[in-house]
Each structure stands twice: as C-alpha cells, then as structure tokens.
Amino acid sequence: MFSSSVLDLDPAIETARIVEAIQNHVRVTLRKRGAVLGLSGGVDSSVVAALCARALGSEKVLAVFMPERDSSDDALRLGRLAAETFGINGVVEDIYPALEAAGCYRRQDEVIKAAVPEYGDGWKFKLVLPSILEGNRLNITRLTVQSPEGAMHTVRLTPPSYLQIVAATNMKQRLRKTTEYYHADRLNYAVAGTPNRLEYDQGFFVKQGDGAADFKPIAHLYKTQVYQLAAYLGVPDEIRARPPTTDTFSMPQTQEEFYFALPYDRMDLCLYAHNHGVPATAVAPAVNLTPEQVERVYKDIVAKRRATRYLHAAPLLVDEVPEIAAAAAEPATFQTHGS
Amino acid sequence: MTIAAKIRGYIRESFLFGSDQKLSDEDSLLDAGVIDSTGAMELVSFLESEFRVDVSDQDLVPENLDSVAAMTAFVTRKLASQ
Numbered sequence: 001m002f003s004s005s006v007l008d009l010d011p012a013i014e015t016a017r018i019v020e021a022i023q024n025h026v027r028v029t030l031r032k033r034g035a036v037l038g039l040s041g042g043v044d045s046s047v048v049a050a051l052c053a054r055a056l057g058s059e060k061v062l063a064v065f066m067p068e069r070d071s072s073d074d075a076l077r078l079g080r081l082a083a084e085t086f087g088i089n090g091v092v093e094d095i096y097p098a099l100e101a102a103g104c105y106r107r108q109d110e111v112i113k114a115a116v117p118e119y120g121d122g123w124k125f126k127l128v129l130p131s132i133l134e135g136n137r138l139n140i141t142r143l144t145v146q147s148p149e150g151a152m153h154t155v156r157l158t159p160p161s162y163l164q165i166v167a168a169t170n171m172k173q174r175l176r177k178t179t180e181y182y183h184a185d186r187l188n189y190a191v192a193g194t195p196n197r198l199e200y201d202q203g204f205f206v207k208q209g210d211g212a213a214d215f216k217p218i219a220h221l222y223k224t225q226v227y228q229l230a231a232y233l234g235v236p237d238e239i240r241a242r243p244p245t246t247d248t249f250s251m252p253q254t255q256e257e258f259y260f261a262l263p264y265d266r267m268d269l270c271l272y273a274h275n276h277g278v279p280a281t282a283v284a285p286a287v288n289l290t291p292e293q294v295e296r297v298y299k300d301i302v303a304k305r306r307a308t309r310y311l312h313a314a315p316l317l318v319d320e321v322p323e324i325a326a327a328a329a330e331p332a333t334f335q336t337h338g339s
Numbered sequence: 340m341t342i343a344a345k346i347r348g349y350i351r352e353s354f355l356f357g358s359d360q361k362l363s364d365e366d367s368l369l370d371a372g373v374i375d376s377t378g379a380m381e382l383v384s385f386l387e388s389e390f391r392v393d394v395s396d397q398d399l400v401p402e403n404l405d406s407v408a409a410m411t412a413f414v415t416r417k418l419a420s421q
Contacts, residue, residue: 129376130399138399139376140383156396159381299369307375 002282004265006272007224011232014225015051018217022055025190025215032190032214034060036183038176039090041078043230043239044218045194050086050233051217052192058087062183066176068096069105070250078239085236093179099171107168111161115143122148124250127165132261132296133289139300146251169248173209190214196223198267202301203308204259211311222268261300262287270297342390343411349385350407354378364407379404386410392417 026032035052039045052061063083067076076092083090099105113119124146130137141162144154157165177191184191193213195205200219205211218226223244230240243254244264260267266287273283273294280294287294340348343364354373355362368374374382382404383394392414398404403413 136400136402138379138401138404140380140399141376142396156383157380159377159384162380163377303369303372303375306372 002269002273002278002286004224004269004286006276007222007268009221009225009228011229014221015054015229015232018051019055022052022192022215022217025217026056030190030214032184032188034062034187034189035192035215036062036064036180036187036189037192037194038066038180038210039063039079039082039088040194041075041082041239042242042244043235044196044199044223044226045079046082046085046235046239047226047230047233048192048194048217049082049088050235051229053086053088054233059089060189061086061088062187062189063088063090064176064180064183065090065092066095066179067092068094068099068172070172070248072245072252074242078236078242081236082239085234091183095172095175095179098175102171102175104168104171108165111157111164112143112145115155115157115161116145116153118147119145126249126251127162128154129259129261132293132300136296139303144251170206170209172248173206177209177212184214192217193219195219196226197221198223198260198264198271201271202260202304203311205311207311222272223264224268261297262289267297270294271301274298274301342414343407345389346386346407346410346414349389350382353381353385362407364411366407367401367405369401369405382410386414390414390418392421 022035026035034056037045037048037052039049049061049063063079065076065079080090082088109119112125119125126144127141128144129139129141140156142154143157143162143165144152146152180191183189191213193210193216195210195216196218197220199205200216218229221229227240245252245254254263262270266289269287270283272278273280274297280291280298283289283294284291289297347364350362350368350373351357354368360371360373362368362371362373366373368378368382379399383399386392386404387394394417398413402409404410
C-alpha cells in the first residue's frame with residue numbers, strides 16, 4: 001500500500017553521501033576554498049549550512065543574513081541561531097536601502113495602490129492562489145491586503161499589475177544573490193543554493209536569484225526528507241517546527257498559498273507518486289484527498305514543470321561552442337608552465 | 340467577426356506567436372501548454388475587455404475557459420444573461 005514511508009531515508013548514509021559530493025564539488029570541480037550561503041532561518045538553508053560545515057569545516061562556511069523591509073524578524077533571529085548551532089560565521093547585510101534605491105517597494109506599491117486605493121503606510125499584502133481543495137479552479141493569483149486595523153481584502157489583479165509585483169519582488173532574490181556572490185568572490189568561496197526537490201522540480205525560484213548557485217546539495221531531496229536530515233543534523237527545534245514560508249511579502253504567507261497546491265508533506269507524496277507512476281487511486285488515501293483531487297495535483301505538477309522549464313535553461317546560443325561546453329563539464333585543472 | 344473567431348485570433352496572436360501549431364476549438368489550452376497561469380489571467384482580462392462581460396471568481400474554472408469552444412459558450416451565456 002502506498003504510504004509516506006516511501007520517503008523515509010537513512011539520514012546518516014544520506015548525510016555522508018552529500019558531504020562527499022560537496023567536498024568534490026567545491027574543492028575538486030569548482031576549486032574553491034569554502035562556501036557562502038544565504039541563511040534565512042528556514043529548514044532548507046539550515047540543513048545546507050550544517051552539511052557544508054560538515055563537508056568543508058565550519059570555519060570555511062559563511063552565512064549571510066539579508067533582512068529587508070518585508071522580511072520577518074524571526075528570519076534574522078533563527079538564521080543566527082542556525083549559524084551558532086553549527087559554528088558558522090555570519091554577516092548581516094541589510095538589503096533594504098539598496099532595494100529602496102532601486103525602486104523595488106515603489107514599483108510594488110504603485111500597482112497595489114491602483115488595485116486597492118486605500119493601500120498605504122502600515123498596510124501589508126501577499127499574493128495567493130486558490131487551493132486545489134476548493135475545486136477545479138484555474139491557478140489565477142489574487143492579491144490580499146490587510147489594513148493596519150487588520151481588515152483583509154482580496155482582489156484580482158490585471159495581468160500587468162500582477163507581473164509588475166512579481167518582477168519587483170524578484171529584485172529581492174536577485175540582490176540577495178548578488179550579495180552572496182560578493183562574499184564568495186571576496187573569499188574565493190562557492191555559493192551554495194538551498195532549493196529542495198519540490199522547489200527545484202516545480203520551478204519555485206527566481207532565475208538568477210535564488211535559482212543561481214554553484215552547487216545545490218539538497219535539490220534531489222523531497223522536503224519531507226530535508227526535515228529528516230534536519231533532525232539528524234541537529235537543526236534547532238524552533239526552525240524545524242516553523243511552517244515553510246516565502247518570507248517575501250509583508251503579510252505572513254505559506255508556500256502552498258503562493259505556489260504549491262498543497263502543504264509540503266502531501267505535495268511531496270504526490271510528486272513522488274507522479275514520478276513513479278503510482279495511480280491517483282492508490283495515492284488518494286495517503287494524502288487524504290479524492291482521486292480526482294490527486295489527478296488535479298498531477299496535472300498541476302506537469303503544468304508547473306512546463307511553465308518553468310526556461311528557468312533551468314542556460315542562455316540559448318545560435319551555434320554551440322563545443323570547446324566551452326566540454327570544459328564546463330570537466331573539473332578544473334591547474335595550468336602550469338609546460339603543461 | 341464571431342465570438343469564436345475573436346478568441347481564436349487573440350490566442351493565435353498572444354500565445355502561439357504566429358507558429359503553425361494546430362489547435363482545434365475543443366483542445367485544452369492548459370493541457371496543450373498554450374497557456375500557463377499568467378496566460379489564464381490574460382485570457383480572462385481579454386474576455387472582460389473585448390466582450391464587456393464580468394468574470395467572477397466562481398467563473399474561473401476550466402469548464403469555462405480552457406478551450407476556444409468553452410470560452411465561446413461562456414461568453415455567449417454571459418451576454419445573454421446581462
């Protein structure tokens with residue numbers, strides 16, 4: 001019978017495997033001295049921090065904390081907690097002034113104000129998708145705003161307004177990555193990416209933003225498996241107990257509200273089942289859905305993969321440059337005189 | 340121009356980019372990969388402005404919007420009830 005046990009892994013064996021891969025990737029393939037990562041206080045980046053510390057030595061890992069206007073206070077506190085737990089040095093980079101100067105918040109706010117004229121100082125917002133449990137709705141994102149008094153209001157956006165909010169918000173992920181690479185360049189370190197398999201497979205990342213990295217050590221792991229590693233590696237309970245959040249908009253927002261159709265544990269099982277050809281009727285009891293709802297999740301998985309394929313793609317060339325393609329696939333080697 | 344022809348023209352221009360992809364009026368635009376979630380949003384906006392119909396949140400289901408035929412029937416129903 002199909003059950004959540006399909007995602008059980010041996011955390012000690014998996015940790016050893018990933019540690020070896022990180023050592024090979026960073027030292028042999030990339031020829032870098034350590035790793036930099038953005039530490040958000042979430043379980044994914046905390047696990048990557050722990051794995052990098054094991055693989056490279058905690059003194060060879062730098063955590064960057066990058067708060068901005070809309071990020072939660074918890075993110076910085078829990079990020080620091082994770083860094084302390086694994087003996088990693090951390091640096092705070094407040095990216096708010098740079099985002100403000102680049103017009104990130106103004107560009108967001110002007111379209112929100114066009115949709116909700118009362119929106120202003122003290123108001124908060126988030127983007128939300130209909131739940132797959134509500135019926136066979138189209139995945140049309142809506143804007144929810146909250147007044148300073150707490151009153152909530154949800155509206156549909158025009159396509160240009162929606163795209164402008166997303167485009168402005170993506171500046172945050174891209175500036176974070178710029179900041180990580182500043183430290184990586186300064187230290188001759190590699191940048192660790194922190195997506196889990198759900199995010200990597202379903203395109204839940206910003207191209208050249210959080211999607212950019214030199215290595216991605218947990219991209220093959222379902223989120224449920226990341227939690228298993230987190231427990232094994234000693235990620236603090238408070239981080240493991242915190243619901244996954246986008247920490248991108250000013251209102252608290254779960255990932256399933258914004259992107260995934262279901263909470264991560266059920267989404268994991270549906271993705272695993274879809275990948276392994278398990279019929280919806282067999283999955284439905286394990287995820288407490290009807291077979292029709294599972295079929296909808298399957299269709300959504302395929303649709304998201306298709307819509308986000310370009311996020312994974314390297315820039316397209318008119319002609320391949322075979323010398324570069326071959327070199328990129330091989331480990332770097334020292335060039336010495338006479339070689 | 341009929342409702343169906345206007346919708347077909349919009350899809351061809353906005354989502355097929357002049358390609359010769361064959362698309363029947365009954366084909367699912369989502370399954371065929373013609374539209375994604377942003378495309379669905381753009382289609383709704385097109386129907387509202389082109390035919391001056393109100394599309395409510397309850398109307399946002401594939402049965403109304405996932406093919407040329409479905410949209411044509413949906414707009415026809417909406418216009419008749421206004």
